[in-house]
Amino acid sequence: MSRADSSGAAVANVPDLAAVTNYLTNSGWIAEDTDDRTSMWRPRPGAHDSIRVVLPTSQRVRDYADRVADALKTLSFVERRLPEEIADDIKFGGADNIAVRLTPDAPPGEAPLLLAHSAISAIKNFVVAAAASLDSNSLVLPPRRPQRAEAYASQARLSTQQGSFVLSLALPLADIYSDESGESIPPGQDALVEVPPQPFGRKVTNRMLASTRKAQQLAEEVSEGNLPISSFGEFTPDAPNATELAALSSLGGPDHDIYQMRFAQSPLAGGSTEPALLRVTPGQQRILGEAADYLRTRQPRAGVTVTGLIVRLFREGGFGRGEAVIQGVADDSGVARRYRVELGEPEYNEAVRAHANGLHVTATGDLDIRGTRRSLRRMTSFAVIPGLDDES
Template identity: 25%
Template structure:
């Protein structure tokens, strides 16, 4: 009797089938019957004992590749690596399927690198408007463990394979920089960036709306990386899909997170604005009080002013949190009731979850016009 030749592990293949929605339907001549609606049936032997066992396993992989419209090599990788999360970046360049302009490809690879890098930095240091210092050895170590796969048919698709291990509790900022923590934070940040971009595109909100999503992992750096995925300034649509490791399931949606061309344009603009503001030292905000927040846990009172922010880098339509004393807080309260316009000048403080202004003088209530 000749030895079986397949390199597929029957137990790992069975685990893969179960994770993809296939069901056991009994046995046939010692092999387990697996089925899935519209995909037919496959036979999986319990072990590699007979020569035709290899044929059954290879046939199962061929059926899976046809059903999932993916190369067999990619299927085999997923079967053999049950503790790897896979991120798929589907770009849509205006070239034949499977090709991409060279400048766009360079930008895309750099974009994938930076998307993962700044998500890792968010895990390590917490959310920030703009990351400026050098990345740590822990972040470098994480990036070294990520493997970028070759493209597959269907526009131009990159696959980033990120090891889950070591598994741990739900991610908190300041947690170890490991794959599952980084991708969980990134999943939240991408959804937040898409929501912010949708508000700009669909509701005509200013780019300042991105400020409201910094605490969810959106930064100037992440926005710049996402703009790079849009193709070297060409603002082309793309989508990102997360396929979670089957041995460490997570309760997050596997649905693609899609960015339209107008969204990419909005994200690119937000990136430039966020970076310029984070580097601005002083500014003046003129507008109406939108939100008032009294003293909380020892923090000084704050008011959120929506209007026109002037800095050395330009003029922006946005909302800014202004730190005030008790007297100015009361004055802002009455100004809000009476719908009066406020003006405050001072120092901009970007090194935290939101852009804040620390006044160098008092709060000015402008006369009615």
């Protein structure tokens, strides 16, 4: 926590007095006494009745930063969150926090580069996947993530905390889209006063917590032999998708080191503020990685685009619909495989032309996997990619 400089002005990292008092008001604290120099706040009735927060009435006082630091420590005790997490909450105008404690064989505050890179990438993918799952019921997300999910992940802020190696993620309650009117709302302190009961950010946090718990539950059942790995393919409440599973598997790094996750919610959106602590073991991480691979290779996926060469054509008679086989790469896997497509007569004739001239084609549809057979169904597009000498 930064302190005030010699002139008494608050350093930028210290929350403004207005922001702190707004936070107290909107999280249930009551101004009990105010005079020319200080204001004294007490929590809502029945919650830590003997505790008080005292703030100066102006942030121009020399010890303003110290007084705010004391206030954050008091709030930390009441809310069972770290002062830094509460400071982020105030800064964003409402933010939940997810902290990941890694356990590398390294001095405190350090981690191998591969582990740190794996963990940070996994956290980002986890946020995007959780946000995307709010608009998608698929266990395998489409290659193109919803714009809202990507935009929300860009608003999150990652920092480190004291400990063996702790990554702290601040997730704003408000995103750049309004849940009510669809109008754009910039995140920040202006959103603090009117935080809706279930803002988008809280939905993302709840999803991340619920899917982690469900993933751990299934992993334990599979580990004990009570369920097959295919149980991850059953769409049940809070069922994690493949991207979430892969992220949870990668958070421990290449060696699947044990890690802990702590979910702490802001009081500004209501609900329970009791932090949740989860411990993900190496065995669970390995099973979650296997489950992610299983879903990606066995579950149907929507909106998959395949690009490649026509290697087989078939239709009964000289006219009408027909079937083609594309040897190519899907945009969600990057692996060359064969894909069957059913084409109407105009598209089939184009496929014949592409096959005769060695031209690539592109097709988009829902990927259906049955054993080793892959098919694109409910196709939304099929086109021949012109060659350099193609004049048609």
